[in-house]
Structures are given as structure tokens and as C-alpha cells.
Amino acid sequence: MADLSFVRTDMLPDQPAPLGETGVLRWLRTNLFSSIPNTIITIAAIYAVYFTLSHFLPWAIQPSWTKTSMRDCFDSVEVTGACWGVVTERFNQLMFGFYPPDQQWRIMLTVVLMLAAIAPVLFDKIPRKALVFSAIYPFLAFWLIWGDSVWAPAMVMAGFVIAYYIIKFLNPVAGAIVGITTAVLVAVIWWLYAVVPVSIFINNIIPIELDIVKSREIGGFALSIIIGVSGIALSFPLGVILALGRQSDMFIVKVLCVGFIEFIRGVPLIALLFVASTLLSFFLPKGTSFDLLLRVVILVTLFAAAYLAEVIRGGLAALPTGQYEAADALGLDYWKSMQLIIMPQALKISIPGIVSNFIGLFKDTTLVSIIGLLDPVGLTLAIRGDVDWAGILWELYLFIALMFWIFTFSMSRYSMYLERKLKTSH
Amino acid sequence: MKKSLFISTLAAAGMVAGFASAGTLQDIQAAGVLKCGVGTGTAGFAAPDASGYWEGIDVAVCRAVAAAVLNDKDAVEFVPLTSKVRFSSLNSGEVDMLSRTTTWTFSRDVDLALTFVGINYYDGQGFMVPKDLGVSSALELDGATVCIQTGTTTELNIADYFRVNGMTYEPVPIDTAAEAQAQYLAGACDVYTTDSSALASSRSTFENPDAHVMLPEIISKEPLGPLVRHGDDQWADVVRWTMNALIAAEELGITSANLESLAAGSNNPEINRFMGTEGTLGEMLGLEATWAAQAISAGGNYGEIFEATIGESTPIGLARGLNAQWTQGGLMYSPPFR
Numbered sequence: 049m050a051d052l053s054f055v056r057t058d059m060l061p062d063q064p065a066p067l068g069e070t071g072v073l074r075w076l077r078t079n080l081f082s083s084i085p086n087t088i089i090t091i092a093a094i095y096a097v098y099f100t101l102s103h104f105l106p107w108a109i110q111p112s113w114t115k116t117s118m119r120d121c122f123d124s125v126e127v128t129g130a131c132w133g134v135v136t137e138r139f140n141q142l143m144f145g146f147y148p149p150d151q152q153w154r155i156m157l158t159v160v161l162m163l164a165a166i167a168p169v170l171f172d173k174i175p176r177k178a179l180v181f182s183a184i185y186p187f188l189a190f191w192l193i194w195g196d197s198v199w200a201p202a203m204v205m206a207g208f209v210i211a212y213y214i215i216k217f218l219n220p221v222a223g224a225i226v227g228i229t230t231a232v233l234v235a236v237i238w239w240l241y242a243v244v245p246v247s248i249f250i251n252n253i254i255p256i257e258l259d260i261v262k263s264r265e266i267g268g269f270a271l272s273i274i275i276g277v278s279g280i281a282l283s284f285p286l287g288v289i290l291a292l293g294r295q296s297d298m299f300i301v302k303v304l305c306v307g308f309i310e311f312i313r314g315v316p317l318i319a320l321l322f323v324a325s326t327l328l329s330f331f332l333p334k335g336t337s338f339d340l341l342l343r344v345v346i347l348v349t350l351f352a353a354a355y356l357a358e359v360i361r362g363g364l365a366a367l368p369t370g371q372y373e374a375a376d377a378l379g380l381d382y383w384k385s386m387q388l389i390i391m392p393q394a395l396k397i398s399i400p401g402i403v404s405n406f407i408g409l410f411k412d413t414t415l416v417s418i419i420g421l422l423d424p425v426g427l428t429l430a431i432r433g434d435v436d437w438a439g440i441l442w443e444l445y446l447f448i449a450l451m452f453w454i455f456t457f458s459m460s461r462y463s464m465y466l467e468r469k470l471k472t473s474h
Numbered sequence: 475m476k477k478s479l480f481i482s483t484l485a486a487a488g489m490v491a492g493f494a495s496a497g498t499l500q501d502i503q504a505a506g507v508l509k510c511g512v513g514t515g516t517a518g519f520a521a522p523d524a525s526g527y528w529e530g531i532d533v534a535v536c537r538a539v540a541a542a543v544l545n546d547k548d549a550v551e552f553v554p555l556t557s558k559v560r561f562s563s564l565n566s567g568e569v570d571m572l573s574r575t576t577t578w579t580f581s582r583d584v585d586l587a588l589t590f591v592g593i594n595y596y597d598g599q600g601f602m603v604p605k606d607l608g609v610s611s612a613l614e615l616d617g618a619t620v621c622i623q624t625g626t627t628t629e630l631n632i633a634d635y636f637r638v639n640g641m642t643y644e645p646v647p648i649d650t651a652a653e654a655q656a657q658y659l660a661g662a663c664d665v666y667t668t669d670s671s672a673l674a675s676s677r678s679t680f681e682n683p684d685a686h687v688m689l690p691e692i693i694s695k696e697p698l699g700p701l702v703r704h705g706d707d708q709w710a711d712v713v714r715w716t717m718n719a720l721i722a723a724e725e726l727g728i729t730s731a732n733l734e735s736l737a738a739g740s741n742n743p744e745i746n747r748f749m750g751t752e753g754t755l756g757e758m759l760g761l762e763a764t765w766a767a768q769a770i771s772a773g774g775n776y777g778e779i780f781e782a783t784i785g786e787s788t789p790i791g792l793a794r795g796l797n798a799q800w801t802q803g804g805l806m807y808s809p810p811f812r
Contacts, residue, residue: 097612119789122681244665264551265526327561329566340568402515420514420554420563428555429514432652435528435789438680441656 066364108446117436134437141431142447145267145422149381151259153194155270158192162277170466186281193274195258195264199247204239211235264342267422269451273465274341276410277422283409284402287351287356292386294361305357312354319416320347325419344416352409359405362399364390396470403463406457424448475791496708498505498702499543501761507549510536511569512555516651517675518784518792519575519595528552531783532573535594535700535717538769539571542716542761547772557626561586564703571698571713575669576625582701589710592717593699594776595784596796596805598692599631600670602677605685607664612691616641621654628673631694651676669696675790712759719766722748722808723775725799730774737767748811755811766811777805 067073080090107129115121115133135142144152165185168178187201213233251257266274293305312320324343367390375385387455395402400406417426428444431437482501488747490791502508513533514733517808520530530549530614564572576582577597578590603609608786612635622629624647634642646663648654655676658666670692702710721728726745728736740750746752750763759765773779780797784790807811 103591118679141522141526146522155651262551264553288484305791322559326562326566326568329568330564339711389588417514418556420556422514422554425556426514429650429652430522431515433513433517434523435517435678436677438675439652439655441652 083091088251097261110455118440119436120439129439130443132443134431134440138427138431142268142424142427142451144270145427146265147261147267148259148265151261154192154195154261158189159273161188161192176353188210191258192260194263195260197247197251197290198256199250200243203247203250207235207238207243210238244462253296266341266454268424268427271341271421271423272410272413273455275345275348275413275416278345279352279409279413280406281351282345282349283356286353288362288391290353290357291360291364294357295364297441307389309354309357312351313358317348317351317412317419320351321415321419324348338419340419344419344421348409352405356405359398359401362401363394363396366397367393396415399463399467403459407459410456410459411452424451484669487511492769493515498706502543502570503664507551508536508540508543508571509569510539510571510572511553511555511560511563513574514556514643515763516575516672517679518671518788518790519633520552520573522552529783531594531779532575532700534773534779534783537575537718537772538572538720539713539716540764541772542665542719543712545768552630561588564588564701565621567703570703570709571700575698576699576701578697578699579627587704588701589704590652590699590701591710593697593805594717595671595698597669597696597698598796599628599667599694599696601672601689601694602658602666602673602686603689605666609689610687611744612689612693613639613751615643615665617643618665619644619646619663620665620667621646621648621658623648623651623654623668626668627694627696627765631652632667655679671784671790671792672678674792675784678789678791689726708760710759716765716769718808719769719811720779721799722807722811723766724777724806725801725808727732728775729772730770733767733770737764745809 064070068077081087086437110127110132111130112121112124112127112130113136115124115127116137117130117133118131121127121131140149140152142154147155160186165182168174168176168182187205191198191201211234213229214234215227218230222230225277251336290305290309294309296302296305299401321344324347325340328338328343371389371393375389378385380388380426414425416423416424417429420426422430425448428448431444432440479495483603496504510533512528512530515521516530516532520528520532522528534550536550536552539548540550546604551562555563555569555572555574557574560574560576561582563569573594576590577594577703578593582588583590587635601612601615603615615636620643620647622632629645629647632643632645643665646657651668651672654666654668658661659680666676667675670688673688675712677686677688680686702713706795726742726748728745728748737749737751738746739749740745743752747755749767750756750765754763756763756765762768765766772783777794777799780794781787784792794802794804796805798806800807
């Protein structure tokens with residue numbers, strides 16, 4: 049009896065959890081069927097999804113990608129729904145507009161280089177020297193898209209380089225005001241009087257040219273991206289300056305900024321686009337061909353900058369006063385304190401607002417179809433004007449919506465990544 | 475990037491401003507390109523094909539003018555214009571001429587300071603109904619729901635027509651032609667009304683065109699034609715007589731097929747004047763002697779253009795009707811080339 053024991057010495061083997069408490073079943077029970085109202089909602093939602101897909105998928109999945117006209121689809125026995133042939137046939141047009149087909153590699157190259165140029169701005173792991181390429185990129189992109197001699201944009205860029213070196217060498221000697229004024233003056237004189245003759249001269253010696261492409265030939269998503277990206281890139285610095293100006297103690301600067309922001313925000317974008325397309329040409333001398341695309345980019349930039357300024361002002365207002373005072377206490381001047389202390393924090397707070405502004409701006413580019421620019425939405429009209437595709441509606445809009453969704457979704461994912469990366473709270 | 479574009483544009487603006495005092499014709503000849511305002515996409519009238527080449531009866535007028543002035547039917551910059559911006563674009567000088575299914579009306583001609591130079595298509599507002607409705611005349615449409623494009627003359631015309639005939643209707647206002655077609659096919663309205671050419675081209679794209687009929691009543695006059703700005707009569711004359719040349723060529727039997735043999739001279743003095751082998755018509759207009767022959771070489775005479783773009787051999791399938799020559803019972807009538 050000595051080995052009699054009331055205490056177990058060996059462990060019981062683990063029992064599997066009851067069937068209702070593990071895996072899929074448990075997940076279903078806790079998430080979908082936890083109570084009677086939830087069960088009802090779940091069943092209703094499943095039915096809604098089923099109902100939508102059961103109507104959409106049979107319509108969308110069709111062997112119609114090679115059809116050449118609506119009539120072709122109607123006459124075909126196996127096609128009973130969507131006629132996707134239009135996307136196949138007009139894919140190039142929806143992407144590039146009327147850009148010459150043998151030159152379309154230039155747009156592709158511009159987009160690829162854009163990703164390369166943005167990378168060092170956005171990701172701090174890439175060497176800082178890569179920023180030089182980001183600075184060159186706008187001029188390179190301009191040359192790639194519109195063509196002509198490489199020396200004209202190069203010489204315009206040279207103006208910035210000249211101004212930079214003047215500031216660098218004159219500032220220590222003569223002070224900031226003299227340095228900056230001289231630099232601006234020299235640069236403006238260079239752009240107005242020297243760029244054209246010098247670039248023609250160099251081009252005669254070393255001709256590097258691409259075929260000229262007119263703005264009128266650019267369309268489709270290429271147009272949306274050009275307007276969207278240049279609007280975003282140009283409106284950001286302008287928006288920061290306007291936001292700072294609105295908070296400024298200097299009366300005139302403040303009044304100008306507030307007036308500009310409130311005026312632009314009080315006017316619909318479509319009204320500004322009409323100004324761009326019609327009113328501006330009344331002010332300019334008759335026969336002047338001030339590029340419509342350029343006019344649109346300028347007004348879209350102004351529009352976006354006004355909204356952006358208010359978003360950034362929200363970020364500035366969210367900073368505790370102590371941050372401003374700390375910057376002052378360190379003896380930093382206005383620009384240094386903004387650059388090193390205030391803006392990094394304010395911008396971080398404003399990231400969601402800024403990105404949703406940019407997404408909105410990118411989608412707003414479709415409004416240019418109303419003034420006759422052939423962006424993807426404008427092209428749907430042109431494509432329906434072809435007797436082969438007259439009356440086609442959903443296939444084109446779905447394709448365009450999908451493309452826009454891809455662009456805007458990647459932008460919003462990127463903004464979430466940026467927020468996580470810059471998160472300093474615990 | 476924008477700065478360089480800005481500066482090169484300023485430079486270009488300075489250069490162009492130098493010529494600006496000359497007439498439109500001289501400007502075009504100096505630039506070597508005609509800027510022609512067209513629609514953003516109307517089947518048979520103006521639309522780019524898959525390779526971006528513009529086609530249609532409105533486009534053909536632009537090409538004929540470019541051929542007459544510059545001897546190159548492709549020396550045209552097509553500027554797609556929506557109906558909202560078309561007149562201001564013409565008045566501000568962004569385009570040299572407008573050929574964009576524009577109805578010639580009193581107020582547009584007089585009040586908007588535009589000059590209509592001719593008519594390339596006589597249109598009129600009609601009705602389309604499903605065959606199942608069993609209606610054979612517009613007078614049986616009392617109480618019908620009607621799909622109407624808003625902001626156009628069709629809206630006013632149908633109100634007038636129903637009032638005059640003591641009938642009522644329920645309007646379904648719609649913004650674009652494509653949407654109107656979709657709504658009509660979905661059964662949102664009993665009747666679809668717009669210009670009869672647009673109805674015909676719309677019907678031709680239905681899955682089952684025979685299930686729909688167009689009613690015989692045409693309730694309005696819609697003369698569509700090219701137009702230019704007020705104040706440059708020489709340029710207006712060039713466009714007007716190019717349009718007339720297309721019409722006269724059909725009457726005289728000049729086609730793209732026999733153009734070359736007739737250009738060598740014929741025993742018909744009117745044809746000779748037309749082709750520039752006799753007289754000085756081209757010189758009077760400020761163009762080359764062979765301007766009319768060049769215009770015909772762009773796309774043939776009016777009849778050939780009609781057949782190639784909207785005629786019965788095309789899917790749109792419009793009959794000549796009012797647009798036949800006056801000798802065939804139509805309204806196409808060119809003043810003499812003398």
C-alpha cells in the first residue's frame with residue numbers, strides 16, 4: 049500500500065478544445081453569429097454580396113476581349129454581357145491619348161523615372177545624393193514628354209544652379225538680402241534673355257533632340273497623371289508657404305494669404321477651369337497660344353494649394369505653444385525654427401489630410417473633360433463617337449474606375465505606411 | 475518643369491503677338507495649321523478612331539478648308555470642344571473656325587457675334603419609340619414620359635410642340651446623349667427625342683434596332699453648319715466658299731475620281747472656273763488658283779463625304795432627304811461660281 053498515492057504524478061494528455069471553441073467555427077460564432085441581431089445582419093450581408101456578384105459576374109466574365117465592335121458582340125452567340133473588346137482596342141488611347149505610338153516609350157520612361165525621383169524624397173534609407181536626381185527630374189520629364197531640344201530645359205535649370213552659387217558665395221560676403229536679391233535678378237535676366245539664344249547655340253553644336261509632341265496630343269491617363277502629379281508637386285510648397293503666411297504677424301503677408309485662400313476656396317474648381325479655358329484667352333493678345341494644359345495645371349495648383357494651406361494650418365494649430373517657445377529659446381531664427389522644429393511636427397500631424405487632399409486632386413483631374421481635354425472620361429465621349437462603339441457605357445467606366453482605384457489606393461496605403469514610420473508616440 | 479514651359483510659352487506668345495494684327499487667313503498661312511473646333515465625339519459627325527485620326531462630316535469640312543488654304547488636308551489641329559465652351563473658344567481666337575453640329579439660330583448669329591457661313595447638314599428634332607408601344611404618330615403621344623437632354627433647344631421645341639397640339643407629357647431630364655440612350659433602353663421613358671440624325675445613329679447601335687421606330691413628325695428646324703468670328707469677312711468668305719465648293723462640285727459632277735482629268739481642263743466653262751484653269755476666282759479669295767480642286771481632293775464632294783460618314787452605306791444609315799442637291803428635291807444649293 050506504500051505506493052498508494054492521492055496525487056497524480058503524470059500529466060493528463062492535452063485534450064483538443066471542444067469543436068465549437070476552435071478554428072473556423074469559433075471565429076464564425078464570435079464574429080458573425082454572436083447574437084440574434086448580428087446573425088440577421090450577417091445573413092443579410094451574405095445575401096447582398098451574393099446578389100451583387102450573381103448579377104455582376106455573369107455579365108462581366110465574357111469571351112469578348114477580341115471583339116471589334118458593339119455589333120460584333122451583339123451578333124456573337126457566346127457573348128451575352130459585357131463587350132470588353134473596346135478596352136483591348138482603345139487601351140493605348142485610354143493610356144496615352146493621341147501621343148504618337150512610336151514615342152509612347154517616352155511617357156513610360158517618364159513614369160518609371162518619376163518613381164526613381166520620388167523614392168529619395170519619401171524614403172530616408174536611400175542615399176541623400178540621390179536627391180540631385182530628384183531635382184533634375186522635373187526638367188528631364190518636361191523634355192521627355194514634350195520633346196524638342198534638351199538644351200532649353202537644361203538652360204532653364206542652369207538658371208537655378210547659377211542662383212544657388214551666387215547665394216552660396218555672396219551671402220557670407222555681402223549678407224543674405226544682397227545675396228538673394230542678386231541671385232533672383234541674375235536668374236530672371238538669364239531666363240528672359242539668355243536661355244533661348246544659348247540653348248539654340250549649344251543645340252547647333254551638340255544636337256540632342258526628341259520629336260516635338262503638342263499638348264493637344266497628350267490624353268488619357270497620361271494627361272491625368274501629368275496634371276495630378278505636377279499639381280501635387282507644385283501645390284505642396286505653395287500650400288506650406290500660404291499656411292505659414294496665414295499665421296504670420298506681418299499684416300500685408302497675412303491679408304494676402306487669407307484673401308487668396310478664402311477666394312480660391314470660395315470658387316468651385318470647375319469655375320476655375322472655365323477661367324483657364326476661356327476667360328484667360330480674352331485677356332491675352334489675340335492669336336496667342338498659351339498652352340491650355342499649362343493653364344489648367346496652374347489653376348489646379350492654385351486650387352489645391354489653398355486647400356492644402358488650411359490642412360497644414362490645422363497641423364500648425366495642433367502644436368502646443370511650448371514648441372514655438374522652445375524654438376525661440378534655442379535662439380533659432382524664424383526660418384530655422386520652422387524648418388527644424390515646427391514643420392516636421394505639423395506636417396506629420398497633417399499627413400492624412402494632405403494625402404486625402406492629393407487623392408481628391410488626382411480624381412478632380414477628370415473635370416478637365418468638361419473643357420474638352422481628352423482625359424480618360426473625356427475619351428469615353430470620343431470613343432462613343434466612333435460608330436463601332438457608340439452606346440458603350442459600363443465597360444469603359446468600369447475600366448477607368450478600376451485604374452483610378454489602383455492609383456488612389458496605392459497613395460492611401462503609402463500614407464498609412466508613412467504615418468506608421470513617423471509615429472513617435474507610445 | 476513648369477517654369478521652362480512658362481518661359482518658352484512667353485517667348486512664343488511674344489512671337490505670335492507680332493502677327494496678330496494680320497487677318498485670320500494670313501495667320502493660318504503663317505502658322506501652316508488650321509485650328510478647327512469640333513465635337514468631343516458624335517458618331518458620324520466628329521470622332522477620333524483608334525489611332526487618333528479624326529473622322530466625320532464636320533471633320534471633313536475642316537479638312538476641306540485646310541486643303542483649300544494650305545493644300546494639306548492633315549494640316550488641321552482638331553480642338554475638341556464641349557457645347558459649353560464652343561462659342562467662347564471661337565470668340566477668344568483659340569480656334570479659327572467651328573464645325574461642331576451647331577444649329578444656326580438668330581441669337582447665335584446676331585447676339586453672340588458669330589458668322590454662320592453655310593449649312594452642312596439639315597437636321598430636325600424627331601421622336602423614337604419602342605415598336606411595342608404601338609404608336610405611329612407623335613400626335614398619339616399624349617401623357618407619355620419623354621427622355622430629353624437638358625439645356626438644348628430640344629427641350630424648348632418639345633414644350634412648344636405639345637402645347638400647340640394640346641397634349642401633356644412627363645419629361646425625364648438627362649444630361650448626355652449616352653445617358654439618355656441608356657435610360658431609354660432601360661425603359662425609364664416611353665419616348666426619346668433629339669435631333670433625328672442623332673436618333674438614327676443611336677438606334678443603329680442598339681442590340682435590336684428593329685424593335686424601335688422613328689415617328690414621321692419632325693418638329694423643328696436644326697440647320698447645322700460651320701461658323702467663324704464676326705469681323706473678318708475675308709476668312710468668312712474662304713470658309714463659306716469652300717463649303718459651297720463641296721456642294722457645287724457634286725452638282726457639277728466633280729468627284730475625287732474624275733478630279734485629276736477635269737483639272738486638265740474641260741469644255742464646261744463653269745468647271746474650268748471652278749478648277750482654276752479659267753478666271754481668277756482663287757486670287758480674289760486670296761488663295762491659289764486650284765483651291766477648290768484641293769478642297770475636293772481632301773474627301774471628295776459633298777455627296778461623297780455624306781456617303782462616307784453618315785450615308786446609307788454606313789452603320790448610321792441616314793438618307794439624303796433634305797440634304798440632297800436642289801436638283802434632287804433637297805436643299806443643298808450653292809450660289810454660282812462666277
